[in-house]
Amino acid sequence: MKYDCIVIGAGTAGLISALTLQKKGKKVLILEKGINPGGALSSFKRGAFEFDTNVFPMYGFGSEEKLGEKMFQQLDLQNKIKMNFENELFHIIVTETNEEYTFSKGIESFEQKMEEYVPGSMEVMETFFGLCLDVKEALEYIKTQKTTLDERDLLQKYPNFVQLAPLKVKRVFEYLNMPKKVIELLSVFCNYMGSSIKDLSFVYFANFVYTFISSGPCYPKNTSYEFVKLLEESFKEKGGVIKYHTKVNEILVDNGKVVGVQANNETFKTSHVISNVSPKMVYEHFISQENVPIECIKLENERILGPSMFTVFVGLNKTKNELGIEHTHYIITNTLDSIKEFEKLHQVFSGHLIAHVIEEQNTTQVVLTGMIYKDALKSFFTPDHYFEIKEQLEDYFVTVFENATGHFIRESIEEIDLATPVTYARYTGHPYGILFGYLAKGYDNLLPRMFCEDEENKIEGLRFCGSYGSRLSLFLDLMENANEVALKTFGECEE
Amino acid sequence: MKDIIIEKNSKKVLDNFQDLFVARNEIIKHASKKINTSEDEINHLSQILHPNKIEVVVKKIVEENSLTKSFYFTTEDGSSFPPFIPGSYITLEIHIDNRIYKRPYSISSNPSHLNEYRITVKKEGIVSKYLFNECKENDKFTLYGPFGHFHYNSLRDSNEVIFLAGGSGITPMKPMIEDLLIHKRVSKIDLIYGTKTVNDILWKKEFDELTKKYKNFHIIYLLSEEKRDDYSYGIIDESLLRKLEPMNKTIFISGPTEMYKSLNELLKKLNIPNKYIRHEIYTNIPENLGTKEYKLVIRRNNEKITIPCYENKTLVQSMEENHIDAPVHCTVGVCGFCKSKLIQGTVKTENSCLRKKDQELKYIHPCVTYPLSDIEIELPF
Ligand code: FES
Numbered sequence: 001m002k003y004d005c006i007v008i009g010a011g012t013a014g015l016i017s018a019l020t021l022q023k024k025g026k027k028v029l030i031l032e033k034g035i036n037p038g039g040a041l042s043s044f045k046r047g048a049f050e051f052d053t054n055v056f057p058m059y060g061f062g063s064e065e066k067l068g069e070k071m072f073q074q075l076d077l078q079n080k081i082k083m084n085f086e087n088e089l090f091h092i093i094v095t096e097t098n099e100e101y102t103f104s105k106g107i108e109s110f111e112q113k114m115e116e117y118v119p120g121s122m123e124v125m126e127t128f129f130g131l132c133l134d135v136k137e138a139l140e141y142i143k144t145q146k147t148t149l150d151e152r153d154l155l156q157k158y159p160n161f162v163q164l165a166p167l168k169v170k171r172v173f174e175y176l177n178m179p180k181k182v183i184e185l186l187s188v189f190c191n192y193m194g195s196s197i198k199d200l201s202f203v204y205f206a207n208f209v210y211t212f213i214s215s216g217p218c219y220p221k222n223t224s225y226e227f228v229k230l231l232e233e234s235f236k237e238k239g240g241v242i243k244y245h246t247k248v249n250e251i252l253v254d255n256g257k258v259v260g261v262q263a264n265n266e267t268f269k270t271s272h273v274i275s276n277v278s279p280k281m282v283y284e285h286f287i288s289q290e291n292v293p294i295e296c297i298k299l300e301n302e303r304i305l306g307p308s309m310f311t312v313f314v315g316l317n318k319t320k321n322e323l324g325i326e327h328t329h330y331i332i333t334n335t336l337d338s339i340k341e342f343e344k345l346h347q348v349f350s351g352h353l354i355a356h357v358i359e360e361q362n363t364t365q366v367v368l369t370g371m372i373y374k375d376a377l378k379s380f381f382t383p384d385h386y387f388e389i390k391e392q393l394e395d396y397f398v399t400v401f402e403n404a405t406g407h408f409i410r411e412s413i414e415e416i417d418l419a420t421p422v423t424y425a426r427y428t429g430h431p432y433g434i435l436f437g438y439l440a441k442g443y444d445n446l447l448p449r450m451f452c453e454d455e456e457n458k459i460e461g462l463r464f465c466g467s468y469g470s471r472l473s474l475f476l477d478l479m480e481n482a483n484e485v486a487l488k489t490f491g492e493c494e495e
Numbered sequence: 496m497k498d499i500i501i502e503k504n505s506k507k508v509l510d511n512f513q514d515l516f517v518a519r520n521e522i523i524k525h526a527s528k529k530i531n532t533s534e535d536e537i538n539h540l541s542q543i544l545h546p547n548k549i550e551v552v553v554k555k556i557v558e559e560n561s562l563t564k565s566f567y568f569t570t571e572d573g574s575s576f577p578p579f580i581p582g583s584y585i586t587l588e589i590h591i592d593n594r595i596y597k598r599p600y601s602i603s604s605n606p607s608h609l610n611e612y613r614i615t616v617k618k619e620g621i622v623s624k625y626l627f628n629e630c631k632e633n634d635k636f637t638l639y640g641p642f643g644h645f646h647y648n649s650l651r652d653s654n655e656v657i658f659l660a661g662g663s664g665i666t667p668m669k670p671m672i673e674d675l676l677i678h679k680r681v682s683k684i685d686l687i688y689g690t691k692t693v694n695d696i697l698w699k700k701e702f703d704e705l706t707k708k709y710k711n712f713h714i715i716y717l718l719s720e721e722k723r724d725d726y727s728y729g730i731i732d733e734s735l736l737r738k739l740e741p742m743n744k745t746i747f748i749s750g751p752t753e754m755y756k757s758l759n760e761l762l763k764k765l766n767i768p769n770k771y772i773r774h775e776i777y778t779n780i781p782e783n784l785g786t787k788e789y790k791l792v793i794r795r796n797n798e799k800i801t802i803p804c805y806e807n808k809t810l811v812q813s814m815e816e817n818h819i820d821a822p823v824h825c826t827v828g829v830c831g832f833c834k835s836k837l838i839q840g841t842v843k844t845e846n847s848c849l850r851k852k853d854q855e856l857k858y859i860h861p862c863v864t865y866p867l868s869d870i871e872i873e874l875p876f
Contacts, residue, residue: 035822035832035875043850048645049768050850130496151509159508163501167512174583175501226852233856243796245876284531298526309539317770372763378536382610383543387580394650413651414770425541432537443519451516 002269002421003029005321006261006494008248009276010063011039011428013466013482016229017274019075020486022240026493029270030240031263033247037277038228039428040435040467048363048414049315051418055356055369057217057329060476061085067211071479074131080230082221089213091327092188093404095351096334101185101226102327105216118181126370127176128186132210134160135203140449149451162201165447170197187338188316188331191352193474194371194436196342201445208474209384219358251275251282252290253463258461272461272489278468280305280431293458303444305475306436307345307371308421312397315415316364320357323364325407330355332404346373348380348393366409368397375422390418409433430468437467446472456487463489509674534780544577549585549638554611555735556632559697563663565603565615570750571635575609582747584776585612586639586824591625595820599776599827600623601667601749602641606674612638613696617663639824645749645775647675652745653771655683659758661750662690667775668749676709685739687715687731691751713758730754733761741767749775776827781843784865792871793819794838803846804870810842810861821861822875833875835861839872852853 007018008031038043042053060068062085072078090099103113111125121266127478138161155162164172169190173183187197189209220226236242238386243263248439251273252260260269275282280300283292316323333341334351344350354369381389397418398410421433428435453470457463463485467473471481502508544596551568558564570576584599597740598620606611618627645667647656656675658668675681690696696716704729706712715735731754746767748758755777762772785806791813793800803815811833814821825831829848837857844864846854861872 042850045848045850088760105726127496127499132498134496151512155505155512159498160496162512163499163508166515167501175499184768196536221857222851225850229852229856241797243876280531281679289530293531295523297528297530298523301529302526303532316769350538356732374537379536381540384539386540386544386578391649398650409652412770414768416648416651421537422541423540424543425535426545429538431535433541443513443515443522448515448519452519 003027005029005269005272005274005489006031006268006270006272007276008251008261009039009233009429009466010034010037010228010242010244011276011466012041012228012231013469013478014039014274014276015228015235016075016479016482017276017486017489018240019231019235020239020483021274021490021493022235024487024490026490027088028235028240029268030235030242031246031248031261031268032242032244033429035244036225037232038225038240040070041224041225041228042423042427043225046313046315046417049313049365049415050223051313051315051365051367051417052219052225052358053311055245055309055311055354055367056217057086057356058083058224058475059212059215059217061215061218063211065211065214067476068215071476071483074483075231076234077227077230081226083218084221085218085330086216088328089216090329090330090331093183094333095338095404097368100335103213105213105309107210107214109219110213114182115186118179121179121182122178124178124182128178129210131160131172132206134158135164135206137161139140139203139207143480156396160443163266164202164206169202172202173197173375181336183465188333188336190338191341191345191441192331192354193332193440194345195440197338199342199439199441201440201447202218204440204446204472207446207477210477233378234493248277248286250288251286253287253459253462256458256460258459270461272284272493273463274489275462275464276428276465276466278437279464280468281429282462282464289461290457294447295456295458299456304441305374305431305434306439306441307373307437308377308424308432308436309372309419310370310393310397310421311419312368312394313415313417313419314366314398314409314413315369316412317362317365317414318364318412319362320359320364323407323409323412325357325364325366325405328357330357330405332400345371345375348372348376349396353397354401355405355443363414366401368401370397372421374421374434376406377432377475381422386422390420393420394418410411418439435467437469437474440472461492496667504815505520546577549576549611549640550637551636553632553634553636556630560694562627562695563615563617563697565613566626566630567604568614568638569610576612577641580607580646581606581674582645582647582667582775583609583641583643584645584667584825585614585641586826587614588637589620589622589625590637591621594818596622596813596815597639597821597823597826599642599825601775603666603669604791605670615663615666621656641778642824642830643806645747645773647671647680647745649680649745651770652773652823653743654681655744656681656685657688657739657741657744657746658684659746659748659750659754660686660688661754662665662695663697664748664750664754664775667748668747669698669763671707671747672712676705676712683711684713686712687717687735687739688714689719689731689754691719692721693718693723693726698814726782731758731761731820733764736761736765741765741771743771745771745773747773747775752779755779776825776829778827779845779863781845783866785842789866790869791866792839792869794871794873796876804866806865806867808865810864810866810870810872814861823862826862828860833860833862834858836873837864838871838873841867842870
């Protein structure tokens with residue numbers, strides 16, 4: 001039996017690619033090494049608690065643009081998932097200087113809050129958001145351009161965008177002559193995105209920040225496992241086949257073309273593979289070396305991996321009120337200097353973390369996430385001390401949260417567990433357990449990736465989706481990308 | 496938004512824009528061609544900690560008492576076993592009369608000795624009887640794991656802890672208690688170890704030595720079927736528990752099913768919050784099961800198999816009897832490995848360990864599911 005396409009990995013992106021192709025009438029097989037769909041988006045039970053493994057909020061729902069809704073509609077998920085919408089974007093606590101800032105969703109509300117914190121900032125904030133909108137519109141336009149870009153045409157239609165495209169966040173902030181505090185508060189987003197104002201491309205930043213602020217964060221009520229499970233169900237209902245517990249050994253390539261996939265000692269024929277597994281893993285382990293084009297190896301050698309993370313899942317046997325916790329999403333940072341903080345993300349005990357608080361039936365979950373770059377993990381874990389280190393880290397994260405917020409939670413812990421990069425490696429197989437893909441930096445920022453994607457596909461029939469793909473790892477981008485990759489594969493199937 | 500001018504020269508604007516891609520191509524052109532061979536230590540560690548399976552050889556068998564034997568395993572290839580947290584269990588796969596059984600056993604050895612794993616088995620069910628009567632040194636088995644969440648956690652659990660063991664429920668507690676004492680992780684440990692008779696007590700000498708060595712470790716040996724000087728008599732009841740001043744102390748419980756049931760009631764009566772109660776996994780067979788026979792249709796990888804099943808047997812038991820290699824690890828509805836979709840039929844099952852969405856979509860854990868009609872399920876793989 002021959003499949004039109006084989007998708008490797010039932011992560012969110014893999015599922016979306018598979019569904020998209022299937023809806024176009026193609027015969028698709030998904031191979032997944034684990035036993036559940038979702039990859040990084042999942043949930044797990046500990047006692048009475050069910051923890052969502054997706055610690056970053058979804059966004060793009062409930063705003064005017066309805067980007068999330070549109071995406072869900074394409075996937076037939078509209079009205080199937082109950083979302084918890086949150087008004088608060090986040091509460092920033094700066095531990096070195098004891099400053100606190102709270103922002104809520106909505107562009108206007110954000111501008112007003114900023115004006116409150118930095119009087120006289122209204123005008124520059126309006127200009128900033130205006131530019132963000134320009135960027136978004138231009139990106140939308142680019143996505144509709146099927147063939148190669150006509151730069152002159154783009155310059156004419158979106159002159160601001162073309163000027164902004166090569167710039168880093170820092171340069172644009174300077175150009176706008178923003179007050180220092182505004183720069184500091186906005187650059188918290190850069191750290192949130194795992195980068196800093198001097199590395200992050202403005203386009204990528206603007207697109208996310210605008211959508212995130214205007215729509216606000218939301219979380220599937222029944223954890224993001226519900227989301228991936230519905231994708232899986234709908235794929236299976238329409239006759240799609242997923243093989244779980246099936247580890248791919250090799251993508252078979254002949255004469256520069258995909259001819260099949262070998263997994264669990266079985267060979268599946270196909271001319272098209274969409275890999276939810278990173279290019280790094282695929283080129284290093286899934287394709288026999290003589291079949292890996294030299295350009296692919298060269299590209300891999302130049303890329304830098306993004307951050308990995310630690311997440312402590314804490315189940316508390318009290319309500320938020322009893323614990324005295326007011327906010328839902330905390331960013332705890334040492335300073336407001338985004339470059340310095342970014343450097344800190346290269347230490348395990350960075351003092352920089354994100355806390356998400358969920359209340360449910362007399363209990364509260366506090367989920368603490370710290371990003372960490374892989375260099376800091378070199379020889380950090382040893383097999384013999386792994387569990388000991390885990391407990392130390394749990395203690396450390398809880399302590400940082402308690403000290404920053406002043407809320408004492410350790411007495412109320414009913415369940416606690418820590419996901420380390422090792423845990424993420426176990427469930428996703430990503431390099432070093434890194435969920436965010438390659439670092440968005442320099443020539444590996446959003447636009448170069450998008451524009452070079454097709455030309456860099458050197459093996460006929462092989463494409464990539466997921467956080468290591470061309471649209472990076474933010475939720476909406478990743479979903480859109482998975483859809484686009486599938487449509488491109490569909491086009492090739494039809495040829 | 497009005498037009499901004501960061502760069503006046505429009506040729507330069509276009510050049511800069513194009514540079515985004517040109518630069519990428521240039522960098523790649525001059526990049527190294529060397530294939531990366533550096534080891535991904537994180538993935539490597541994940542494989543050490545969570546191997547797919549472990550092939551083992553029985554190195555030594557020790558008769559602990561007339562009904563209990565310990566089995567010492569080494570790995571077939573001589574490598575060390577995965578590190579584990581004391582209290583963990585492994586799943587042993589065993590082939591008897593062409594049937595494949597998988598059973599969880601607590602690791603009774605200490606994680607500081609990873610050249611061997613020890614399990615301690617009481618002669619009870621089909622598998623343990625087989626182990627007890629038939630298993631010889633040099634026999635080979637496949638293990639899965641280590642698994643489980645029956646552990647001490649320093650952030651969650653109290654500084655003074657109580658262990659309540661019944662019979663062979665002592666097995667996971669042996670390494671737990673040793674670990675806590677040796678590493679001075681708690682300030683006080685009280686163990687109540689209930690058995691039928693003195694002869695049933697496992698590792699008495701070792702435990703007594705520990706109490707001598709560590710002044711903060713106390714044991715009450717509790718016999719239920721034999722009266723002896725120096726031993727307490729009876730079962731764990733309110734007055735005995737109260738003596739240990741159980742408020743705000745973490746209580747670890749491991750023993751036979753009846754013990755959990757009576758202790759759960761007792762702890763509820765004493766108003767002990769769930770936070771302080773840690774259970775080892777255990778089998779909970781529902782009461783009043785019938786005996787009727789039904790049809791069980793199993794879908795697996797596009798194949799359909801039909802076998803008989805019975806009201807008083809779990810679906811996994813029926814699979815075992817019919818030579819089907821069921822995907823199980825814990826066998827008691829906790830780990831989620833056997834999670835299957837119930838396509839048709841009504842069942843009696845325990846689903847508190849299922850995720851909310853799986854409950855909604857009618858998934859079940861066949862290892863704790865009893866049929867009440869003809870059944871059709873889809874196995875996960
Ligand atoms: S085998 Fe663990 S839940 Fe069934």
